[in-house]
Amino acid sequence: MARLPLELQSYIFVFVDSQSLPQKPDLNEAPILFLRVCRLWRDIALATPILWTQLQIDSFPCQTNYLEACAMWLKRARSLPLSVTLRGALRLDKNLQDLLAQCSPRLKDLTLVIDQILVKGPTSSEIMWKMPERSLASLKTLSIEPTGYYTYGYISEWLDILRAAPRLSHCKMINTLEDPDVLPLQPLMLASLECMHLGEPGDWNLRDNMGSNSLVILRYLTLPALKILTVSELDIADDAFLSFLSRSSPPLESLKMTLSHEEPWPESVVSRFLPLIPQLITLDLAAIDGDPILPFVDLLASSEVLPHLRTIVFRPNTAANIHYSRLLSMLKCRFTLCPTRLERFELNFTEYVDMPNEEVRVALQQLARDGLKIHIGAPGNNML
Template identity: 40%
Template sequence: MSRALAAAELRQHMEELTAAIAEAERTNRTTRILDLTFQLNEAQRKLNSFVDPIARLPLEIQSHIFLYVLHSEDQLGHVSIPRANSRLPPMGFLSVSCLWRDIALSSPNLWRELELELPSGDSNYFDLCGLFLSRARNLSLSITLRGSLDLEPGALDLVVQHSHQLENLTLNQEAKRREQTLTLERPRPRSVTFRLERGTQLPCLKTLVLQPNAATEFGTIDELLDVFRAAPALSTFTVDNTWFDLLSAEVSGPFTHASLHTLSLGSPLYHDDEGLRTTSPSMVPYLTLPALKNLSVHILDLTYNDAVAFLSRSSPPLESLYMSIPVSWRPIPDFADFLRHIPSLKTLRLCTRRNYRDVDCCVELLRSSDFLPNLRAIKLDADIQVPVHFERVARMLTLRGPASTVRLESFELRFSASSNLGLPLPAHVKSTLQQLVQDGLKIHIGAPHENML
């Protein structure tokens, strides 16, 4: 039988079933209606397989197509995360057709990620979110909370309910995303409280990101350490700003976490021009991280002794450091001694919004070829109002350039349009740097989207 003939017979059969359903509805025969409706849906499914080539694909391929279109990017490159919204995928797939509904409900990968916009404004919202996550079955979960937890305690209840499956948890105080720049204004001083019920276990948690637009508040340092204790598999922890009640801290000594390899404390975006702080450094003395490979620390009142003690007891195989040099440090002696504790360092990135000393300090230190022998990449983010000493930069890069045994692979000096007083590169410096580029060294000097070379 040809495909066209089979499709015609199915359409005829569906017309007969539709007429029979109408008759059953007229006589109020509920059981008969259900049976006929089931037959009609099956006939429609078969017809779809004849007339729709997509419907003939294996379920695994159809599911992969759904997964491919699930995430989309906006103009800033932000990737959307699925939400419990009937008009958006994957929930939107359920109302297209019976076939699409079956595919969506048979594809647990579609339901592994959920973004909650708080406040919800719906008393049934968290029940709907719970149903959404249950469709992921036994797969690991990723949950993103955007908004105020203080107004929505049900959000953390949902996290606790699914804590045994939770792999990634992100808290972002701002419901609307915006592009981050060096010139972002300091946020209004407000905080969001983050506390997990004592005893909650997070055995699968690998990533925890707390990025409110002001400060994340913990009652005590021990409440933060409870999160580390509950998540032995945690590998990445990011917190933009934290505040602790130091007077009630009762921690006997540093807690060792053997799995954490990426730690980010504070953000350069929250440092104002006066060097005021919104971040408490109090977690540093209470952590020992022997597996740490990537460290980002922007805590302007972090003490030199606490920082060096942390590195000494952890002895981490640190490969990447992104840092704002604290205000109390002596730029060259303290920073140099700090860096000598991490000879494994491959990537060094500094951010300064105060003056030239951080950039100058880094350039001066690296003129020694035996300092940080494994260093391959330098990134300097500068928002400074004095001219850059390009001659020093060129001399340092020549010493650690392609001809050196401890050669750099890339160097970036990025500053805002208002920095460096608009002065160009001197001709002889530009010529030297261009020669280094020809020899294989990647160099960027200038604004983020403008290389002066």
């Protein structure tokens, strides 16, 4: 090992380090372990700043020696962009806030793993994490992740973080609560945001019992560069969602959402919705209950609606009301008459369903022979 070129040894360290996530200040884990083997390895590790660009910080405990170890870790990264995971609660002590403030201009990726339900009102030893204006100027990716269904945050806090990150391109957020104790919230435009994932599946009880939902933050956002939108449940009023799309005019290419188990959108609303996303390439719709997908099927049976669509995925909650003849008419139109030919269609069920009648099956099989990729049935079990 000692006879290998130093550059090769450095490369090996980086490879080993990349396999040991999440990275924490642990004496027995890479990269700190490299410092304890011999002087040569220590010199190589300290001369390889990319080894120190990723770090997980636990907000509890925050003893002085722990924060000093984190500060030394980030210092060894020199001027390289940083990827930091903060695990705990957003109610951080002052020393940890100071450390984050020092490294925030270099943050490229930030992940907040929320372990605790946020409770309003500072205590004597804890204060809310406040983000100065544009303090996350280099941030490209933000992920706010829960550890359970009953974890949530306040819209005002998420907006504070977004407001500090004007160059954000990818964002994932958990469910949110309206905060009755703050002044009216100022709307925000994020001109660089291209990909957004909102909400977590299974949070419906949270919304019903605690007033939380996944899309409420869209009432305050304008996203003119949005290309990919994934929504765990369409749980805001249709007018609010249409208003967001109208003012953003996003070049949306991929939309994946679960339609609410409340009243489905009428065809009049769907007919207003689809023209707002004319560049869509992939449409993936799931249903919690009922049959809210049918209006989409009928409107998509027109070559003038979503002319660039290549992939359609429907995930109905039940197969009881599937209208195969109407699906077939839509697929024939998308495959033969649209400027961009449909390439893939999936109708995914989680339960056993009856097969389409023979006439429909023959027509679907002919479309498949002509080049349309079709899957109907449970994942891994194509009825055709």
